[in-house]
Amino acid sequence: MTEVALQAVELVRRIEGVVSHTLVNGIDLAVNKGEFVAITGPSGSGKSSLLYLLGLLDAPSEGEIMICGQPTSKLSETERADVRLTKCGFVFQFHFLLPEFTSLDNVLLPMRAAGRMTEGEMRERGLALLGSLGLGEHANKRPNQLSGGQRQRVAIARALANRPEIIVADEPTGALDTASTEQVFSILRDIADQGQTVVVVTHDPALAARADRRIHIVDGKIAEITERGGGELVCEMVS
């Protein structure tokens, strides 16, 4: 019996304006706990928009997002922030680390904002996270003293800080070379294997192929879902 970590029900995101624009146009999706989902699609198809909705960074115009069975559409901005802090971890194409802080302080930031652990426990966890991502020696370096791949790994460590149920990553390897891409991807894969849910947007078909499920989006709608069950790929067309 698999547990649903993240569920989207008839999700719509519209931008009202002189010319109204529908970024996400009725998406139904359920992601299981510990599942690794890759979202692919042409540029401008609404992948990022969907990801922001799934990570509660943006609010849907219609529909519902349930995180661990909890509906979120009625939450206030502050309550959504609280859910983001503890339940969702974000990784973006750009690392978005605070430039004045060291790697360790950047990783400690969400923990400090949540304030659930003692300073000692936080440091211990922060160092352990950095260590597990191969950044042990770089804990006291600032972002501008790190390489692109290292920065992205610090950003992943920061996303993992509060042990969120769900990690969402928007083209986390978009700006990295092949070696770093490989490294970041295997880290995300490990995270999913350890039971956390990972949703990644990527343009790289090879990487998408390593996900448990691949969701192809066109014009804000799911065009195709590819499952990877027991080694063989099962293709299923959705109209």
Add this chain to the structure above:
Amino acid sequence: MKLLFNIAWTHVSARVRQTLVGMAGVAMGVGFTIMMAGLMQGSQIDFLRQLVDTMPHITVDDERRSVPTQPAEQEYAAVQMADIANVGKRPGIKYPESVMSSLRSWIPGDVAPSVTTSAIIDHGGARIGITLTGIDPRREVQVSKLAAQMREGKLDDLSRAPNGIIVGEALAEKLGVKTGNTVLLVGGQDTRLNSTVAGLFRSGLKRVDESQIYSLAGTAQLMMGQSGVVNQLRLRLNDPMSAQKVAAQVEAQTGYKSVSWQEANADLLSTFTVRDFIVLTVMGAMLLTSSFATYNIISTITHEKRQDIAIMKSLGMREYAVRRIFIIESIIIGVVGILFGWILGYLLCYGWSKITIFNPLTGTTVPLQIYYSAMHYVVAGGISLLCCAGAAYFPARKATRVHPVDIIRGAS
């Protein structure tokens, strides 16, 4: 909170020069405000002290505030009497000794009798109208600082010279008289009295020094042609500020018109109120302008840190927590600025106190009086801090309202 402070600290410490400018702005505002407050209140207190030292705190006159009800009015309610002139002699205070001893039993201070009349002083062709107050030198010591204000002679000399008088230095200068000279006093009923200048005093209040002279009670009674009359009681209180309250009680008890020094100088005191209002407005404006540099810095920082704001919000920090970072920054600038402002304010006050200046109220050249009060520092600091917090609030609110998605889309 510690996290917010840490972030705030990284922002301000990375902008040393801008931060220093902001601090200097706050410091100058606070410093000048403290200086102004010290100067204004100093001169005011100095003046009030002279007033309180020189004037009796309460004078009880042999008049009533309203025309007393006529017996006919009491008998026949229908009849109303108007325009009843008090013709003739001053009634005087009845049984002054028993009134005084009854007052002494409860007032927090002392009381002495006196005889007040107006007269003209005539010397070498100069004729000047003056107020002549007849006193009892032994009791005078308890109700006024006259003994201490004597420049030449002593109070006791009044009884040694024939019809001795004590004249203000300013008046003596005008008339060109010296101690030991004889002058002519002309009273209401054309009583003429040759009197000897027994001493000179200086109260520091021009008005008093130019028009007040003292004599023994007997001399004043002679001028009025009413021997034995006492028409004024003068009270000195331990706490001059309670004069208004005590005056009302004295009036209620004795029925005589009792005037506190505040009432007697109401016109002067009301100009203080206007002056205070103007000064407070200027000081408020000064503190407000001093926080402009802070506003500028916070605006710049919030603009430069748009991305950080977006990322902190997207990580799940609440909007008001992020906003607080910038308010903390401005408070850091404010607090350090205020500390320097306090030092600056103190130094400015100290500098001013070394300057002597001609004071037209007292007609003398004295050092500027500065009033040092912790209250000035606390209030200037408090207002300045509020201004800084306000100066940060608006740019911070604007910047933290921005939706993180808008920034993240723009950046990647």
